[in-house]
Amino acid sequence: xxxxxxxxxxxxxxxxxxxxxxxxxxxxxxxxxxxxxxxxxxxxxxxxxxxxxxxxxxxxxxxxxxxxxxxxxxxxxxxxxxxxxxxxxxxxxxxxxxxxxxxxxxxxxxxx
Amino acid sequence: xxxxxxxxxxxxxxxxxxxxxxxxxxxxxxxxxxxxxxxxxxxxxxxxxxxxxxxxxxxxxxxxxxxxxxxxxxxxxxxxxxxxxxxxxxxxxxxxxxxxxxxxxxxxxxxxxxxxxxxxxxx
Numbered sequence: 001x002x003x004x005x006x007x008x009x010x011x012x013x014x015x016x017x018x019x020x021x022x023x024x025x026x027x028x029x030x031x032x033x034x035x036x037x038x039x040x041x042x043x044x045x046x047x048x049x050x051x052x053x054x055x056x057x058x059x060x061x062x063x064x065x066x067x068x069x070x071x072x073x074x075x076x077x078x079x080x081x082x083x084x085x086x087x088x089x090x091x092x093x094x095x096x097x098x099x100x101x102x103x104x105x106x107x108x109x110x111x112x
Numbered sequence: 113x114x115x116x117x118x119x120x121x122x123x124x125x126x127x128x129x130x131x132x133x134x135x136x137x138x139x140x141x142x143x144x145x146x147x148x149x150x151x152x153x154x155x156x157x158x159x160x161x162x163x164x165x166x167x168x169x170x171x172x173x174x175x176x177x178x179x180x181x182x183x184x185x186x187x188x189x190x191x192x193x194x195x196x197x198x199x200x201x202x203x204x205x206x207x208x209x210x211x212x213x214x215x216x217x218x219x220x221x222x223x224x225x226x227x228x229x230x231x232x233x234x235x
Contacts, residue, residue: 043226
């Protein structure tokens with residue numbers, strides 16, 4: 001039973017356009033959400049997070065939106081760059097726990 | 113930022129042998145580290161929580177006698193895959209919470225620093 005779902009295994013976007021990665025969750029106890037970026041043969045690196053008391057968090061080209069009623073969050077990257085090509089994992093935790101539950105990831109390809 | 117290293121980065125071994133993977137925090141002390149496993153096109157699955165000076169806590173379904181964890185110091189945790197079999201072939205990743213890093217604010221509560229991972233192939 002997947003509590004964190006990333007239903008799109010891959011996404012292809014043209015450089016300069018917006019990339020939107022989606023994530024759904026089922027556990028209403030989750031109150032902290034994170035996005036990680038992972039390159040091949042490397043460990044994930046933290047990208048951006050949001051707590052359930054907010055509905056938006058922005059950091060440079062990256063913005064995460066949280067819709068609690070829909071149990072849905074999304075990561076927007078604008079403008080997308082080829083270096084953004086990676087696998088993006090959505091993760092969620094309860095009470096800011098250091099042990100989040102991860103989604104399966106979405107492979108983003110940004111082509112020139 | 114804080115760095116977590118893993119060694120080896122990849123290993124190929126024969127079925128039945130044991131493989132040890134090291135996870136080190138390079139510029140901070142970590143009383144807690146986490147071990148994850150990732151199969152192709154799957155999510156990161158937490159295997160166990162490694163606690164310095166005490167026994168590891170294993171997730172449901174993870175055999176503690178097969179995946180031995182030793183957190184011998186504040187900067188080192190090891191995962192030993194005993195009597196490895198082809199189905200153990202996977203990508204193993206460790207992580208440590210940033211809250212333990214000296215002088216580092218950390219990105220936010222709940223985030224972790226991940227090691228680069230170890231790819232294990234059992235023939």
